[in-house]
Amino acid sequence: MAREFTTVGVIGLGTMGSGIVEVFARNGVDVVAIEADGEALERGKAHVEQSTGRAVARGKLSEADQAALIGRITFATDMADLAEVDLVVEAVPEHLDLKRQIFSALDDIVKPEAVLATNTSSLSVTEISVATHNPRRVVGMHFFNPAPVLGFVEVIRTVVTEDDVVADVSDLAKRLGKQPVVVGDKAGFIANALLFGYLNHAVSMYESRYASREDIDAAMTLGCGLPMGPLALMDLIGLDTAYEILDTMYKQGRDRLHAPTPILKQMVTAGFKGRKSGRGFYTYVEPGSSKVTDDGAAAHVAGVGASPRPVRRVGVVGSGTMATGIVEVLAKGGYDVVFVARSSDKTATVSAALTRSLEKAVQRGKLSEADRDAALARVAGTTSLDDLGDVDLVVEAVVEDLAVKQALFSNLDDICKPGAVLATTTSSLPVIECAAATRRPADVVGLHFFNPAPVMRLVEVVHTVSTAADVVATAIQVCEQLGRHPVSCADRSGFIVNALLFPYLNDAVKMLEAHYATTDAIDTAMKTGCGYPMGPFELLDVVGLDVALAIERELYLEFRERGLAPAPLLEQLVTAGYLGRKTGRGFHTYP
Numbered sequence: 295m296a297r298e299f300t301t302v303g304v305i306g307l308g309t310m311g312s313g314i315v316e317v318f319a320r321n322g323v324d325v326v327a328i329e330a331d332g333e334a335l336e337r338g339k340a341h342v343e344q345s346t347g348r349a350v351a352r353g354k355l356s357e358a359d360q361a362a363l364i365g366r367i368t369f370a371t372d373m374a375d376l377a378e379v380d381l382v383v384e385a386v387p388e389h390l391d392l393k394r395q396i397f398s399a400l401d402d403i404v405k406p407e408a409v410l411a412t413n414t415s416s417l418s419v420t421e422i423s424v425a426t427h428n429p430r431r432v433v434g435m436h437f438f439n440p441a442p443v444l445g446f447v448e449v450i451r452t453v454v455t456e457d458d459v460v461a462d463v464s465d466l467a468k469r470l471g472k473q474p475v476v477v478g479d480k481a482g483f484i485a486n487a488l489l490f491g492y493l494n495h496a497v498s499m500y501e502s503r504y505a506s507r508e509d510i511d512a513a514m515t516l517g518c519g520l521p522m523g524p525l526a527l528m529d530l531i532g533l534d535t536a537y538e539i540l541d542t543m544y545k546q547g548r549d550r551l552h553a554p555t556p557i558l559k560q561m562v563t564a565g566f567k568g569r570k571s572g573r574g575f576y577t578y579v580e581p582g583s584s585k586v587t588d589d590g591a592a593a594h595v596a597g598v599g600a601s602p603r604p605v606r607r608v609g610v611v612g613s614g615t616m617a618t619g620i621v622e623v624l625a626k627g628g629y630d631v632v633f634v635a636r637s638s639d640k641t642a643t644v645s646a647a648l649t650r651s652l653e654k655a656v657q658r659g660k661l662s663e664a665d666r667d668a669a670l671a672r673v674a675g676t677t678s679l680d681d682l683g684d685v686d687l688v689v690e691a692v693v694e695d696l697a698v699k700q701a702l703f704s705n706l707d708d709i710c711k712p713g714a715v716l717a718t719t720t721s722s723l724p725v726i727e728c729a730a731a732t733r734r735p736a737d738v739v740g741l742h743f744f745n746p747a748p749v750m751r752l753v754e755v756v757h758t759v760s761t762a763a764d765v766v767a768t769a770i771q772v773c774e775q776l777g778r779h780p781v782s783c784a785d786r787s788g789f790i791v792n793a794l795l796f797p798y799l800n801d802a803v804k805m806l807e808a809h810y811a812t813t814d815a816i817d818t819a820m821k822t823g824c825g826y827p828m829g830p831f832e833l834l835d836v837v838g839l840d841v842a843l844a845i846e847r848e849l850y851l852e853f854r855e856r857g858l859a860p861a862p863l864l865e866q867l868v869t870a871g872y873l874g875r876k877t878g879r880g881f882h883t884y885p
């Protein structure tokens with residue numbers, strides 16, 4: 295007979311515990327909420343009141359329901375009050391000794407049939423369980439932050455957890471409106487194992503001043519559609535908790551990419567624990583607030599302070615998807631555009647695609663007919679590079695082949711007027727290689743647009759060691775004029791987005807390869823647990839496994855990091871011709 299779970303206990307009312315209490319009480323379960331002392335108890339209570347108060351203000355909860363919800367919670371500081379509960383969920387700080395101590399004490403307090411669950415993110419549930427006399431009733435119940443919002447729970451089964459305990463806790467998660475996935479006891483489980491390498495990498499980009507905190511966060515929200523940037527997410531998770539999770543993951547797997555970035559320790563020691571302390575990577579109006587305040591520490595960004603060069607006429611080289619999209623964006627942005635294709639057939643194709651796309655915009659009411667006509671009148675196609683003699687900016691979007699790009703830059707060097715800015719849209723080649731093919735490397739910059747260019751607002755503006763400050767400023771100003779969101783970074787493989795995204799995708803493949811979880815479970819974990827728009831395997835199938843493998847190889851060659859080596863399973867799928875949606879089969883199969 296399945297357990298009922300009518301009364302549960304929650305221990306620790308911090309970031310997670312207070313949210314977990316709310317989830318239970320909202321779903322009609324009586325809760326005994328325990329904190330270490332009166333002060334922390336008041337804080338926890340205030341958390342629940344504020345969070346449910348916000349739901350009332352947003353019209354998602356009636357005042358009567360809020361009162362009933364809070365009425366279901368008994369706040370206490372003595373664990374002895376847990377004697378009658380059917381389940382305990384522990385959510386105290388991520389320290390093994392503390393958790394073991396609590397489980398050992400609980401053992402003598404709760405009923406023999408009560409289930410004991412830990413919300414640990416990374417510690418061994420097995421090690422926690424053996425602090426009790428009956429490890430068979432111990433399970434992991436890992437909620438996601440914010441618990442009232444995210445609809446996913448990882449249920450962690452140790453080698454001794456009884457089957458019915460796992461089944462009953464999974465059923466309870468469903469009753470709470472959460473999707474449960476059962477996994478084995480490995481540091482980070484599914485979601486954190488994939489998330490924390492990525493978060494740590496973002497922190498190291500920040501620490502090395504590769505890009506600013508705002509640019510790193512904007513790159514991932516705008517470039518990948520993530521609900522939050524990695525540094526804002528670190529602040530939400532809590533830097534102390536994040537440090538402990540990384541530390542545990544590193545100790546278990548010895549993957550250097552999980553070794554906590556040194557600045558984390560410094561920030562935690564200084565008391566900068568994220569939102570809960572009012573300061574982390576960002577500064578908040580007060581502790582616990584999500585509202586960022588201007589702390590004057592914003593961005594030391596390349597190019598700031600320099601005067602941009604005037605740009606009126608822009609050349610685009612190429613006739614593929616990216617070039618066509620960039621021509622459209624430039625024309626709509628009011629620039630005169632001359633694009634260069636290799637044949638008159640190709641210029642005709644670009645013009646036709648441009649006309650079609652603008653026409654669609656008119657039909658959808660996004661562009662007036664007059665603006666369409668004006669945009670089209672600003673664009674001219676040619677097959678001769680020599681027509682770029684008078685442009686102020688060239689954007690190159692030819693094939694991703696270094697020799698081809700270098701030859702092109704050498705030609706542009708001969709053709710373009712002095713002071714013209716020469717930009718490459720390369721997504722994986724070093725910008726400096728293009729710059730070095732010219733006698734004017736200071737004028738060369740990366741302008742990495744995302745596909746489809748007319749839709750995606752993000753542009754990575756890449757400066758090399760040679761790029762002049764006013765060239766960066768020019769690139770940034772042009773992006774702004776185009777209604778794009780420029781982020782600035784140095785010239786390293788993958789820039790910001792791909793360098794953060796692809797190792798994560800690769801880790802997902804390695805997890806699959808290790809048979810820790812299925813493709814569907816992993817996709818679900820990242821979508822419902824982290825709010826990602828797509829799971830890693832869905833995304834890999836869209837990107838193309840061959841494209842992903844090529845980018846991962848580049849990253850591995852650049853950084854020589856063992857953890858970045860492409861997963862053998864990915865190599866095998868590419869060899870087999872399973873490249874994703876475009877071939878009808880990748881990690882998933884398509885009709």
Ligand SMILES: NC(=O)c1ccc[n+]([C@@H]2O[C@H](COP(=O)([O-])OP(=O)(O)OC[C@H]3O[C@@H](n4cnc5c(N)ncnc54)[C@H](O)[C@@H]3O)[C@@H](O)[C@H]2O)c1
Binds near residue numbers: 310386387439535
């Ligand atoms: N922060 C996240 O995003 C997140 C997500 C999922 C799981 N977790 C896990 O949840 C657990 C709690 O993390 P958090 O972020 O909520 O931490 P937190 O620091 O925000 O809260 C911990 C709370 O536990 C209380 N506490 C400490 N000792 C106690 C004791 N002996 N008895 C009762 N209460 C005690 C503290 O006063 C504090 O309020 C950790 O295991 C963490 O790994 C965290």
